[in-house]
Amino acid sequence: MSRALESAAQTPVKKVGPERAIEDVIMKHPEALGFPGALGIRRCRIGPLSGIVDVVLLPKSGPIEMVLVEAKARTAADAASKVLGQLLMYYAGALTFGSAGVKVLSQFAEDHAEEARSCKKISPKRLTGGLTPAAAAWEVLGKGKKLSSERVHLYVAFDEAPHPAFLEVVGVMKKYHNLNVGYCVVRNRIIEHVTLAGAR
Numbered sequence: 001m002s003r004a005l006e007s008a009a010q011t012p013v014k015k016v017g018p019e020r021a022i023e024d025v026i027m028k029h030p031e032a033l034g035f036p037g038a039l040g041i042r043r044c045r046i047g048p049l050s051g052i053v054d055v056v057l058l059p060k061s062g063p064i065e066m067v068l069v070e071a072k073a074r075t076a077a078d079a080a081s082k083v084l085g086q087l088l089m090y091y092a093g094a095l096t097f098g099s100a101g102v103k104v105l106s107q108f109a110e111d112h113a114e115e116a117r118s119c120k121k122i123s124p125k126r127l128t129g130g131l132t133p134a135a136a137a138w139e140v141l142g143k144g145k146k147l148s149s150e151r152v153h154l155y156v157a158f159d160e161a162p163h164p165a166f167l168e169v170v171g172v173m174k175k176y177h178n179l180n181v182g183y184c185v186v187r188n189r190i191i192e193h194v195t196l197a198g199a200r
Contacts, residue, residue, distance in 0.1 A: 003192040019054070020119065022071035022186045026055050027117055031183065032191040033155060039109035041116040045123055047093020048138050051086070055157075058106045065102050065151045066094050069175060074160035081165045084173070084181065087138060087154050094152050099144030104128060132166045153197040155182045161193075 023042060030038035046053050046068070057067035068090050072079045078086065097105075108127050109116045116122065122138035131137040137169040156162070162183055173179045182197030 010075060018073040018159045019071040019076075021189065022073075022159055023055055023069075025186045025189055025191060026057075026069050026071070026157055026184075029068075029191060030057050030059075031078065032194055033057065033067060033069075033153075033182065034063070034196055035062075038067070039106055039116075041105060041109050041122055043119055043121045044105070044127075045121070046090045047096050048134070050089050050093025053090040056105065058102070058109055059165050063151060064153050065147060066097070066105075068094060069155045069157055072159045074163070079158065079166070080163040081169045083156055084166070084169055086183065087156060091154055095147055095149065096138075096142055097147050098142045099147075101141030101149065102142065103144075104141060104172045149179075153182065154179075155197060156182065157184050157186055159186055161185060 014020045026033070027042065030036065030040065035057055037060050039060070041058070043052055044056045045051070046056070053068050054071045055069040057069065059065065059067065068087065070083060070087050070090070072083050075113065076083075088123045104127055108122070124134055124141060125132055128137040128140050131140060156166070160183075166183070170181050170183070173181060180198045183193050184194040185192045
């Protein structure tokens with residue numbers, strides 16, 4: 001056996017985790033959520049205190065300007081309902097973005113498509129071309145007319161049918177707070193089911 005073949009045989013195959021696989025499909029098929037041709041950024045920090053969302057989709061037209069998608073394996077400890085708290089944290093962060101910030105995200109997704117679609121964490125500094133300190137970058141991202149709740153859609157993407165507790169909490173949020181969270185099921189790299197997020 002040649003050295004190259006021997007080295008390849010000894011190199012472990014890197015497995016793609018279930019949540020990474022879900023993200024891959026969402027990034028490839030934004031039309032399944034109603035946004036054909038939408039730009040995408042993975043592992044993007046949304047808001048100074050709001051953490052890093054799995055996928056941000058940026059529709060090219062229409063009333064929705066930002067779609068936040070959290071990928072979750074059905075077996076994850078927080079998949080039953082705690083994932084919604086995580087998603088609401090990102091939602092709060094998204095509402096700090098202004099129209100200029102949304103344009104910055106879209107421009108980054110277009111100009112740096114490979115990086116945007118990778119699993120590398122995307123910081124506000126990177127989004128704004130190296131602007132520091134972080135507060136200065138967030139200031140740029142917050143400029144312009146603020147995103148309204150009607151222009152942000154929220155989704156959880158699972159690899160199996162969601163837990164009944166998830167559906168129950170989503171129903172309560174819709175009934176009492178007019179906050180509609182969509183979800184989808186991605187199995188074997190196919191989006192099998194989508195419940196669309198609607199107008200709030």
